[in-house]
Amino acid sequence: MRVYNSQTRKKEELIPIKEGEISIYSCGPTVYNYFHLGNARPFILFDCLRRYLEFRGYKVNFVQNFTDIDDKMINRANEEGITVKELADRFIAEYFKDAQGLGIKEATVHPRATENIDAIIDIIEKLIEKGYAYEKNGDVYYRTRKFAEYGKLSHMPIEDLEAGARIDVSDVKEDPLDFALWKGKKEGEPFWESPFGEGRPGWHIECSAMANKYLGKTIDIHSGGMDLSFPHHENEIAQSEAANGVPFAHYWMHNAYINIDNQKMSKSKGNFFTVREVSEKYGYEVIRFFMLSSHYRSPINFSEEILKSAAAGLERLKNCRRNLEFLLGGAEGELTAEEKRLLDGFDRFETRFCEVMDDDLNTADAVSVLFDFARELNIATEERRSRAFLETALAKFLRLCDVLGVVRPEERGDEDEKIEAMVKERAEARAAKDFARADRLRDELTAMGIVMEDTKDGVKWHRA
Numbered sequence: 001m002r003v004y005n006s007q008t009r010k011k012e013e014l015i016p017i018k019e020g021e022i023s024i025y026s027c028g029p030t031v032y033n034y035f036h037l038g039n040a041r042p043f044i045l046f047d048c049l050r051r052y053l054e055f056r057g058y059k060v061n062f063v064q065n066f067t068d069i070d071d072k073m074i075n076r077a078n079e080e081g082i083t084v085k086e087l088a089d090r091f092i093a094e095y096f097k098d099a100q101g102l103g104i105k106e107a108t109v110h111p112r113a114t115e116n117i118d119a120i121i122d123i124i125e126k127l128i129e130k131g132y133a134y135e136k137n138g139d140v141y142y143r144t145r146k147f148a149e150y151g152k153l154s155h156m157p158i159e160d161l162e163a164g165a166r167i168d169v170s171d172v173k174e175d176p177l178d179f180a181l182w183k184g185k186k187e188g189e190p191f192w193e194s195p196f197g198e199g200r201p202g203w204h205i206e207c208s209a210m211a212n213k214y215l216g217k218t219i220d221i222h223s224g225g226m227d228l229s230f231p232h233h234e235n236e237i238a239q240s241e242a243a244n245g246v247p248f249a250h251y252w253m254h255n256a257y258i259n260i261d262n263q264k265m266s267k268s269k270g271n272f273f274t275v276r277e278v279s280e281k282y283g284y285e286v287i288r289f290f291m292l293s294s295h296y297r298s299p300i301n302f303s304e305e306i307l308k309s310a311a312a313g314l315e316r317l318k319n320c321r322r323n324l325e326f327l328l329g330g331a332e333g334e335l336t337a338e339e340k341r342l343l344d345g346f347d348r349f350e351t352r353f354c355e356v357m358d359d360d361l362n363t364a365d366a367v368s369v370l371f372d373f374a375r376e377l378n379i380a381t382e383e384r385r386s387r388a389f390l391e392t393a394l395a396k397f398l399r400l401c402d403v404l405g406v407v408r409p410e411e412r413g414d415e416d417e418k419i420e421a422m423v424k425e426r427a428e429a430r431a432a433k434d435f436a437r438a439d440r441l442r443d444e445l446t447a448m449g450i451v452m453e454d455t456k457d458g459v460k461w462h463r464a
Helices: 037-055 071-080 084-101 117-129 203-215 226-244 275-282 284-292 304-328 337-358 363-380 387-404 414-431 435-447
Strands: 002-005 010-013 021-026 059-064 133-136 139-142 179-184 199-201 219-225 249-255 258-260 450-455 458-463
Touching: 002 249, 021 037, 021 203, 037 059, 037 219, 037 249, 037 258, 037 275, 037 284, 037 387, 059 203, 071 084, 084 275, 117 133, 117 139, 117 179, 117 203, 117 226, 139 226, 179 203, 179 226, 199 203, 203 219, 203 226, 219 226, 226 249, 275 284, 275 304, 284 304, 284 363, 284 387, 304 363, 304 387, 337 363, 337 387, 363 387, 414 435, 414 450, 414 458, 435 450
Parallel strands: 021 059, 021 219, 219 249
Antiparallel strands: 002 010, 133 139, 139 179, 179 199, 450 458
16 A cells, blocks of 8 residues: 655555554544534544555554643633533543544544643653753743754744744743643643643643554554644654654655635634534435545535535445345345356456555545446346345445445334335235325325335335
C-alpha cells in the first residue's frame, strides 16, 4: 500500500515498524458538544483505513484520544453550572452514539487527557531537563525556535509561521511562537498537582504523551484533519522528538476540509451541521457513504443535493444485498459449472478493490468497484441460481462492503413480522383475485413507508 505522506508531500510505500502490525494515532474530539460533519470526516476515513489494513491481515493498534480539558470545555461547563468532567462524560457518551451509528469501530484505546496527567508531566519534565521548555509564573512553555526542524510538516520557515488559535500570546513568553505545555491554576478552573505547581496541561502536549504511552516513541501513522497540521501536529512533532530523540511518526495522513459555500465548516464560523441533526433526516449510513464517495485529500462542498445523491447511490448497493437475501429464501442446490465460473470471475472485483485502496486509500474508486460488482450480481441473478451460488456471491460482495463499513444489515424489529404477514396476505388476496383487499393492503403498507416489488420469485419489500 502507498499513502500520501503530508510531511514528505509524496506517496510512499507503507512499511510498518513491526512486521504484520501497524500503529495509528488519530486525533479525536474535544468533547464539549456534538461533533459536526467536518469532525466526522477524519473519524470515518481513518476508521476505513483501519478496516482496510485489518482486511489485508495487519494487526492494527488504533488510538484515538478525547480532549476533555481545555478553554472551551471550561467555559461551557461554567455556563451550565456543572463540572468539566460531567460535561466530558456527557459528550463522550454522545460521541459513541454517533460513532456507532456511523459504523466507526471503537479504538483499541480511547485515552482521556485528564486520565494521563502523569504521562503528560513526565514528558514536560524531560523537555525542561533538555532545555526545550521553561517555567514562568506557574506556566511551562516550549522553546519553539530551539527545535531546528520546526516547520517540517507545514513546510514553512519558522519566521513565516503565525501563532495558531490555541497558542496564547503572552508577555511572559520568551518568544511569541513559544506555546504552553502547562497552564498555571486560575480561579474556577480544574487543576492538578505537578512539579511546576497546580495547573492543567496545554492542548498539544496531551497527544504527544498519550501516543508515547500507548504506542511507543515512534508510531507508524498519525492522522487527522488538515486543519490540525499546524500548529497542533507541528507542535506534537517538536515536543515528541525533542523529548525522545527519535522520529515521532513515519507517515502523516491528513484529510481535506468539508466546505459550506466554499468555506471550511467549523463551529467557530457557525456554518456547521452536527452529525446528529443530519442523521435524523438522512440516516447515519448515508453520511458515511457520502464521506467515502470522495478521495480523502479532496475537499467536499456540502449540499443537500450531494447528500441525496449519496443516499440514492447507497440504495443501489443495498438493493443488491436485499435481492440476494430475498432469492436465498427460496433457493436450494449446489453449484453448477457455470456458477463456479461466474464466482471465479467475481474475484476480479476484490483484486480491483485492493488496487485502488492500495493507492492512497482511494475510497471513491472503491465505491465505483462496488457499483460494478452490484451490477454484475444483478445480471447474474436474472436467472434462477443455486443456494450455494447465492451464499457465496453475497459473502464476496459483503466482504468488500464491510471494508468501507457500508451496506450494513438492516435492523428488523417486531413490526417486521406484521409487515411480512401483510405482504403474505396481499399475495394471497391477489392469487384469489380479491383485488380490492389486495389494493387496501398495498395502500396500508405504502402508508407505513414500505416499498414493494412483485417479482417472478415473489414479493420483495423494504422501507423507503
